[in-house]
Amino acid sequence: MIKQFFAQKVLVRIGIQRYALFFRYCILLLATLFLWTATVSAQSIAFFPLLDLSTDPNGINSQLTERVRQELLGYDKNLIPAEEIMDFLIRNRIRKLGALTVYQTSLVRKELKADLILLGTICQVTDGEEPVLSLNLQLSRTTDARIVWAQTRNLSYSDLINLFGIDTPHALPDLYGPFFEGLFASLPQDVSLREESFNTLNVATVYITPTTVRPGEEVSCRIKMHKSLDEKGIQPDLYVQIGNQKYPLAFDAEGYYLEASWIAEQDAGSYPVNLLANWPSGITRKGAIGSYNVDDHASGVKLLLLGIERDGEILFSEKLTIIPKLIEPEPIIRWEIVVTNEDGEIIVLMGAPGNIPRSLTWTGNTSLGNVASPGQYLITFKAWDRAERESSTEASVRYLPEIPAIIINISKQKEKLMVDLASATDTPLNFWWAKFFREDGRLLKMVQGTELPVAIELEVKPEETENIECLLAARDILGNQYEQKILNLLQHAGNEDEETETSIETEWVEEF
């Protein structure tokens, strides 16, 4: 009996111990769960001020930023204080809201100890009688700069108009209730913060100079890197790779830029420049960072002059259109045009940086604003390509600004009046015509042609005392025009050597 009693007591004790062990496990499990939950809810969010696109491309909206912040706090989120965010923006000179680089994201993690970043943009906001609000939000992990949640919400007063017009919003705050309701309901409670090694090249700026070189010239590359995102500070070995050739990058004297230089290839063409990074772990990354061109010859240039061509010579009077053309088109860094006279003096000098102009017009003026004298001129056009190779061409023109003049000789015979017309200039004529009228307005004779001199015979009776009026016109091949009106041809003939009252008009009196 006693043995049985003690045996039962031992069994009960063993049972109690088992239960106690079970409870201990339960408590331990609950504690672990509690701690896990606490860790999850402790994920901190850095909420940056909202970019307001309704004001300008980099606008800020403090009022709505604060409203969204309050909403986030309502969801029991661990927010980084707004003052710390503002200090961070100022300290790191971040001037653009609504977007961050991978490097800036790593800085948020390092300096603000934030696990997540919430960036927002107000796409539309209208206050007043017809309010509208549109908001875009993006949540990114600071561990790998990946967007893990994004939301765009928009609400207009039109969306809230009901059948009887009750509770129609009339101001922006009237939209806040339905707009912010459940805005963050889909926000992930537990974002897995994957610790990823930042094996990125992390390049801040790249300068490749010059971008176009002659064969055998030196090319240099300067790269500024951000600080390593790898918290252990492991830096990769960096090289510039062109084709199969690798050139190691080394810090300059100031320790600011990584530099490498090499000799350009002999063959013309475009050469991509790659950055090669070898991490000690064996990881290799290669990416294009730029390119440069090897230029082994000048492009060549030719001139097209839009003037009147005669006997292989270009003539112009009012303006000359000059069209420069590249024989092998390529970007040009600067050009120059020079006009020299027969004595070799430069009368026009003009140039500009950039590509060659589509066309140029020379009106016969010098660079000092004077009118050039008639004669032969040499036009020289020069262009320099990106490798500073010069292309040049020349063309000769003749400037003839003179108005054609007609010499009139009149001789009176018995019953005839002989009118001899001759050109006073060498420029060939396009046409000429002469009309002779009696005093009563009747046409006596009309003569026309393309060449001078010419002799015109007018039949005039001796008893005729009436005035004979003459209209004379001519145009040369350059477009220069000549017009003359002689009111009394007989008087003009009689007093040829004297100063007469013959009126010579230079205006048109007849439509034709």
Add this chain to the structure above:
Amino acid sequence: MKYISCYLCILFFLVGCGRQLPVVQKLAPLPVQGSCSIAVLPFLNESTYAQGGAIVNKVFLSELAGSGHFQILQEGDVLDLYQQLFLYPNQLPNREQLKMMGGRLNPDLFVGGVVQKMATNKTGNFVDTELTLILLLYDGKSGEMLWTTYHRRLGEEYQQILHLGRINTITGLVRRMSQEIITDWFKQGMTPCTE
């Protein structure tokens, strides 16, 4: 039979007028390795709507990221490279510049585009919204243009009964059209992230 053919003609006419699907033109196949990582380039704004390109950029990027099928590269990195390449946000990079950006960002695809028309017009209690988009997909390594997508919608086209379903904000229309484009891309054979 006569009535049936008349009815079919009217039906085809109505369907033809109201084409609501994006038009995708494939110039070259998408990358073999899939289109997991995407860099969204700033959109050109050819409309008169202020900041139209920036709105489409933000919303389209969010919809791509929100679909859960892509890794979207940080917008800040893209803008940083634009600055280094002396490109204005209202400018599309050329192939050489895209190749350079690809080397730095290492995306599978670049997505850029043009906002051809973005307009709102108030009619009574509602707002008529209109958007015409052209999206351009470039290879992330070579900068070669692969696909183009044209999409045009009006906010009133989504109206069902009474005023329900009607889209009264331009952001709402951008969002809806972005979803339609992304869904269509999947149908056309775009391979998302496998992880």
